[in-house]
Amino acid sequence: MIITPKLIIDQLTAGIPMPAQTVDRLKPGSPQMEVRGIVTAFSASQHVIEQALALGANFIITHEGVYFSHQDHQEWLEHDSVYRQKANLIANAGLGIYRFHDGLHRSKPDGIMEGLLHELEWQSYVTEHRTEVSILTIPVMEAEAVAAYVKRKLHIPYVRIAGKLSVSCARVGILVGYRGSGAAAIPLYEQDNLDLIIAGEGPEWETPEYVRDAARQGNNKALIMLGHAESETPGMKLLAERLSAAYPGLPVHFIKDQPVFQVV
Incomplete structure (x- = not known):
């Protein structure tokens, strides 16, 4: 059986009452693409994306938005060089990225x-x-x-x-x-x-x-x-463990990024 993002998302969100306006979405990626490997992470940072590609994973499940805003608005970044480089990397790699935020918080327990x-x-x-x-x-x-x-x-x-x-x-x-x-x-x-x-x-x-x-x-x-x-990353680690158990034939990786702030 081919494992697709739709199959995984449907299983992750089964029985969870989702809000009418949710930030949880598959973007980019096709719901019917074949998933060859999964990476979970707090955010789809440049480091996480690069590591996912190195691991041969083509489906990233992230808790926070890809482009630096909760609603994942991108219009204000159109001429920003950091945004363009990241967007091009994602597009050229053929990645599927699913943001699992509202659903994960609404599961019981959170x-x-x-x-x-x-x-x-x-x-x-x-x-x-x-x-x-x-x-x-x-x-x-x-x-x-x-x-x-x-x-x-x-x-x-x-x-x-x-x-x-x-x-x-x-x-x-x-x-x-x-x-x-x-x-x-x-x-x-x-x-x-x-x-x-x-x-x-x-x-x-x-x-x-x-x-x-x-x-x-x-x-x-x-x-x-x-x-x-630091408070939410462990939830994505636990999610990777559960996905690994649910899909034993599929490589599942959790990637922990370095702290965004340094104390100097």
């Missing part, structure tokens, strides 16, 4: 959250999965120790932490991607009696400033920001 918890080996500590946050009760440790643990398990060079480093943490809320905004994160501290929130990213003048004020008032709360990619 597939990206599931990947992060799996990588941290914290699945057994979950007390509740919600749409945008998972609530955990972990063995008590100081915030600084949690940060060190997270760095080690995720193999990332740094995280950012706000609040008192020595605060004891047991009640933890985790929000992946761009869910660390004030409106999403701040109410959780009191409503769910959280000691610590671990998030991907969010406006720096919202939740971090709240945690700063809380610490000044003697209300010990902490916040760890992983970075957007």
Whole structure:
């Protein structure tokens, strides 16, 4: 049986209620092309595309957009040399690229959250999965120790932490991607009696400033920001493992990019 993008996409999205306006789409590529190999990645970066071609894969499943915007608008980039070189590489290689964003977040539990918890080996500590946050009760440790643990398990060079480093943490809320905004994160501290929130990213003048004020008032709360990619990449790694099990005769590769930022 020939494995096609349509077959894979249909299986990935089966039973998932998709929004009317979704960013999940196969572009470029034909739904009926023969898939010779799959690569999953957080984003279809230049590095990921080059590695996929080197591996002989012609189907990339990416979580974020190819061209630097959530809605994947390209008109504003038409005369940009970086865009043109990347677009030409993709077109000439005959790649199919499927963005799996909304569907993965709408699976139950959230597939990206599931990947992060799996990588941290914290699945057994979950007390509740919600749409945008998972609530955990972990063995008590100081915030600084949690940060060190997270760095080690995720193999990332740094995280950012706000609040008192020595605060004891047991009640933890985790929000992946761009869910660390004030409106999403701040109410959780009191409503769910959280000691610590671990998030991907969010406006720096919202939740971090709240945690700063809380610490000044003697209300010990902490916040760890992983970075957007750092919080969501494990979900794409877990997806590769599941695709490999579902299609044992098809090469499936997960590609982890280098951190986009360097600390100097």
